[in-house]
Amino acid sequence: MKLASLKGGRDGRLVVVSNDLAWYAPADAIASTLQAALDDWERCEPMLRAFAETLEHGGVPRERFHEHDAESPLPRAYQWADGSAYVNHVALVRQARGAEMPESFWTDPLMYQGGSDSFLGPRDPIPFADERWGLDLEAEVAVITGDVPQGASEQAALDAIRLVMLCNDVSLRSLIPGEIAKGFGFFQSKPASAFSPVAVSPDSLQGWRDGRLCGALEVELNGKPLGEADAGVDMTFGFGRLIAHAARTRKLGAGTIIGSGTVSNRGPDGGPGRPIADGGAGYSCLAELRTVETLQLGAPNTAFLKAGDIVRIEMRDERRRSIFGAIEQQVAGEQEAASR
Amino acid sequence: MKLASLKGGRDGRLVVVSNDLAWYAPADAIASTLQAALDDWERCEPMLRAFAETLEHGGVPRERFHEHDAESPLPRAYQWADGSAYVNHVALVRQARGAEMPESFWTDPLMYQGGSDSFLGPRDPIPFADERWGLDLEAEVAVITGDVPQGASEQAALDAIRLVMLCNDVSLRSLIPGEIAKGFGFFQSKPASAFSPVAVSPDSLQGWRDGRLCGALEVELNGKPLGEADAGVDMTFGFGRLIAHAARTRKLGAGTIIGSGTVSNRGPDGGPGRPIADGGAGYSCLAELRTVETLQLGAPNTAFLKAGDIVRIEMRDERRRSIFGAIEQQVAGEQEAASR
Numbered sequence: 018m019k020l021a022s023l024k025g026g027r028d029g030r031l032v033v034v035s036n037d038l039a040w041y042a043p044a045d046a047i048a049s050t051l052q053a054a055l056d057d058w059e060r061c062e063p064m065l066r067a068f069a070e071t072l073e074h075g076g077v078p079r080e081r082f083h084e085h086d087a088e089s090p091l092p093r094a095y096q097w098a099d100g101s102a103y104v105n106h107v108a109l110v111r112q113a114r115g116a117e118m119p120e121s122f123w124t125d126p127l128m129y130q131g132g133s134d135s136f137l138g139p140r141d142p143i144p145f146a147d148e149r150w151g152l153d154l155e156a157e158v159a160v161i162t163g164d165v166p167q168g169a170s171e172q173a174a175l176d177a178i179r180l181v182m183l184c185n186d187v188s189l190r191s192l193i194p195g196e197i198a199k200g201f202g203f204f205q206s207k208p209a210s211a212f213s214p215v216a217v218s219p220d221s222l223q224g225w226r227d228g229r230l231c232g233a234l235e236v237e238l239n240g241k242p243l244g245e246a247d248a249g250v251d252m253t254f255g256f257g258r259l260i261a262h263a264a265r266t267r268k269l270g271a272g273t274i275i276g277s278g279t280v281s282n283r284g285p286d287g288g289p290g291r292p293i294a295d296g297g298a299g300y301s302c303l304a305e306l307r308t309v310e311t312l313q314l315g316a317p318n319t320a321f322l323k324a325g326d327i328v329r330i331e332m333r334d335e336r337r338r339s340i341f342g343a344i345e346q347q348v349a350g351e352q353e354a355a356s357r
Numbered sequence: 358m359k360l361a362s363l364k365g366g367r368d369g370r371l372v373v374v375s376n377d378l379a380w381y382a383p384a385d386a387i388a389s390t391l392q393a394a395l396d397d398w399e400r401c402e403p404m405l406r407a408f409a410e411t412l413e414h415g416g417v418p419r420e421r422f423h424e425h426d427a428e429s430p431l432p433r434a435y436q437w438a439d440g441s442a443y444v445n446h447v448a449l450v451r452q453a454r455g456a457e458m459p460e461s462f463w464t465d466p467l468m469y470q471g472g473s474d475s476f477l478g479p480r481d482p483i484p485f486a487d488e489r490w491g492l493d494l495e496a497e498v499a500v501i502t503g504d505v506p507q508g509a510s511e512q513a514a515l516d517a518i519r520l521v522m523l524c525n526d527v528s529l530r531s532l533i534p535g536e537i538a539k540g541f542g543f544f545q546s547k548p549a550s551a552f553s554p555v556a557v558s559p560d561s562l563q564g565w566r567d568g569r570l571c572g573a574l575e576v577e578l579n580g581k582p583l584g585e586a587d588a589g590v591d592m593t594f595g596f597g598r599l600i601a602h603a604a605r606t607r608k609l610g611a612g613t614i615i616g617s618g619t620v621s622n623r624g625p626d627g628g629p630g631r632p633i634a635d636g637g638a639g640y641s642c643l644a645e646l647r648t649v650e651t652l653q654l655g656a657p658n659t660a661f662l663k664a665g666d667i668v669r670i671e672m673r674d675e676r677r678r679s680i681f682g683a684i685e686q687q688v689a690g691e692q693e694a695a696s697r
Contacts (some may be wrong), residue, residue, distance in 0.1 A: 050540030093435045096474035129541040130470040132437035201469040202542015208607035267548035270474030
């Protein structure tokens with residue numbers, strides 16, 4: 018089952034989308050918004066599934082689905098918590114700045130509470146940021162949960178996963194060290210994230226295994242491949258573990274979004290991954306590329322994002338069909354920002 | 358204008374409440390939930406104000422308002438960001454654990470992103486926590502904002518404040534050092550917070566000045582006064598500054614809750630405040646009391662909260678009438694937790 022929220026109002030309008038992303042049909046009669054469906058999932062899910070099935074067979078009035086008409090599946094959410102499940106990525110970034118990584122990072126998930134009051138749409142521009150802030154993308158996998166009781170087991174947490182999406186966790190790298198030093202976590206360094214046009218139920222994902230999404234996460238910058246790391250590889254903590262971590266001391270409300278953190282694969286020798294041009298899996302954010310450059314050349318070679326840059330994040334199935342639709346965002350210029 | 362959300366569904370039912378908290382009238386006809394009113398404030402506010410005025414004069418059918426029927430005004434929210442505006446509190450806590458406090462803390466607000474997916478009601482039990490986690494209350498003032506554009510000035514931020522509440526920011530003290538060391542901020546150490554039964558518009562608050570709420574924040578533990586610090590005193594950063602800080606790199610969606618951090622007054626000599634029994638203003642959390650004990654006696658004397666303890670947080674006007682209603686929460690026992 019594939020669901021999307023078409024633009025309209027603060028929470029969008031819930032639609033079911035065909036598997037090939039070509040068609041949609043409004044699901045208003047079942048639930049007006051995705052959050053409303055998640056709030057009442059036991060009732061809504063069977064109806065949405067049946068409706069999606071009928072759409073698949075052309076049995077309901079349908080319209081062409083255009084990814085640029087979609088909001089993030091939850092245009093705003095009650096919770097967005099982002100893990101750092103690809104510990105390889107964390108280890109690399111620390112190594113480059115000469116900071117030691119505690120051994121516990123391999124066994125105890127890192128997770129931060131993100132802002133969820135208004136996400137960017139998957140084709141919305143990334144608002145202009147001061148270039149000194151070090152604007153970066155982070156390509157991730159994310160899941161939406163139902164209600165999760167406090168102290169849920171990993172298996173219960175896995176069972177609570179309702180939908181899977183891709184994410185661009187926009188980050189302001191130059192603001193991160195200062196915020197980490199303050200000890201209260203990220204705030205200004207994490208502006209609004211964007212999610213893929215379509216959210217997909219785990220059972221419809223061929224690559225879904227043990228709370229991990231196997232498959233190459235394709236990341237492009239200005240039309241050139243930047244990364245194609247396999248999201249199912251080197252994910253130290255699966256989503257079951259991440260959700261259980263989040264729910265250790267409190268229940269999680271339906272519609273909670275949990276992120277994987279930047280997807281990252283090691284190189285074949287266990288060291289940093291190589292660029293795609295060199296036959297490697299590349300990188301899912303600029304910080305990791307800059308880290309590898311720093312380790313190899315002594316200094317980063319690649320600039321952070323600037324106005325006009327275009328970021329694209331997508332995952333395809335075996336037949337090269339887009340699974341979630343593409344996040345494709347241009348960095349806004351100063352003028353665009355002012356006119357909003 | 359005073360608003361509340363009576364229990365019912367995930368978002369409660371919006372009502373207007375009389376100034377003396379004795380009466381309410383359902384505001385469903387204007388907006389079904391407080392979030393819906395905030396989403397469409399320009400349209401809803403004048404209607405809610407007129408309705409509240411009519412209620413005040415007994416001109417509409419009204420019912421007795423019982424604080425224990427109320428949810429937190431926003432039973433769940435799209436954003437909860439908590440500052441540490443009483444820098445005195447931060448300085449004390451650091452001093453007790455021998456950690457230096459950067460000078461910048463006096464000029465650059467500390468703020469963390471909190472979980473907002475399901476708050477506790479003002480009379481709900483605090484879910485059982487492992488006693489080793491160091492359960493604590495934190496009595497705070499909090500505001501609910503409308504939409505705030507990115508880069509808003511302090512004045513624009515002040516103008517965006519819609520409602521003011523009290524807050525019990527429940528904290529698990531023993532989990533904090535570990536989470537701070539990980540660098541990603543609080544997550545497991547900050548379970549669900551609770552807010553006062555009633556939210557009040559700033560113009561209805563006699564003590565509202567320069568984005569600060571003047572007046573004694575009364576905190577009781579098991580019926581004994583713990584704190585009565587003046588929330589308008591020693592608040593290094595007013596709410597205008599806190600909101601502008603939050604909005605520096607991203608807009609804030611309507612219904613964003615911003616907290617003051619634990620209210621804390623210095624002693625008359627500029628040092629730590631004294632207990633109420635010694636004629637001081639006391640403390641708004643146990644950690645600060647334990648800190649003072651550590652500084653004076655070498656070790657804390659007071660235990661953190663345990664099952665059965667009752668916490669009460671309230672603020673009164675000059676005539677000793679409750680302004681926001683009381684947060685009054687009992688710490689649940691293990692059995693109660695299991696039966697939920």
